[in-house]
Amino acid sequence: MHEVVQHLSEYAEHLEKGWKVETTDGEVKLVMMSPNLPHTTNVDAFRNQIREQTPDISAVNDTDMTDPVTGLEKVPDLIAFPTEDVDPQAESVNPRAVLLVIEIVSKSNPKNDLVTKLEDYPRMGIPLYVVVDPRNGTIAVHSEPKEGPDGLRYRSSIPYAFGDVVPAGKWTFNTSGLVRYR
Incomplete structure (x- = not known):
C-alpha cells in the first residue's frame, strides 16, 4: 500500500490545487488541501503559542506523517515534536515522535477530523x-490513549469553547483570538 500512496502522492503534486494522500484501514484517500483564511488564521494562532511556550519544540503545518507501525498516512493541520527527534530532511514525520x-x-469534510482521525491518531x-x-x-x-474493547482510543476528551484558556499537555492555549467560519 505504501507504493500506491507514493505513486498517488507524486500524482497529487501535479494537480491544480493542493492535494495530499491519506490512508485509513486499507483505504487510500486523495484529500484536497485548500484551507480558507479562518482555517489558516487558527493554525497560526496555535503554532505561534507553541513556539512562544516551547522554543525547543518544532511546530509545523501540512506536513506528511507516516506511521511505520500501522502504515497509516496523514497530513495534519499542525504537529508539534521535539526538534532533535525528527530528521529535517525526511520526506515524512514519524508520528511516534x-x-x-x-x-x-x-x-x-468534518467527519475526517471528528471521526476518522479521532480513531486513527491514538x-x-x-x-x-x-x-x-x-x-x-x-x-x-x-488524551490518554488506552487499549479498550474497541481498540486503542483516547480515554479523556475535554470540551472547551472559543475564548477559553485551554490546557493541553505542556501547553496552555489562549483561544480568544480564534476565528469562526461564517
Whole structure:
C-alpha cells in the first residue's frame, strides 16, 4: 500500500490545487488541501503559542506523517515534536515522535477530523489530539490513549469553547483570538 500512496502522492503534486494522500484501514484517500483564511488564521494562532511556550519544540503545518507501525498516512493541520527527534530532511514525520496534533475542522469534510482521525491518531501513537471546530466555536482536547474493547482510543476528551484558556499537555492555549467560519 505504501507504493500506491507514493505513486498517488507524486500524482497529487501535479494537480491544480493542493492535494495530499491519506490512508485509513486499507483505504487510500486523495484529500484536497485548500484551507480558507479562518482555517489558516487558527493554525497560526496555535503554532505561534507553541513556539512562544516551547522554543525547543518544532511546530509545523501540512506536513506528511507516516506511521511505520500501522502504515497509516496523514497530513495534519499542525504537529508539534521535539526538534532533535525528527530528521529535517525526511520526506515524512514519524508520528511516534509527535507530542501534539491539532486539526481545524474543515467545512467540507468534518467527519475526517471528528471521526476518522479521532480513531486513527491514538493508533498512530499520538498522545494528544486537539480538534478545533470553527463551525460552532468548540475545541476538544483528546488524551490518554488506552487499549479498550474497541481498540486503542483516547480515554479523556475535554470540551472547551472559543475564548477559553485551554490546557493541553505542556501547553496552555489562549483561544480568544480564534476565528469562526461564517
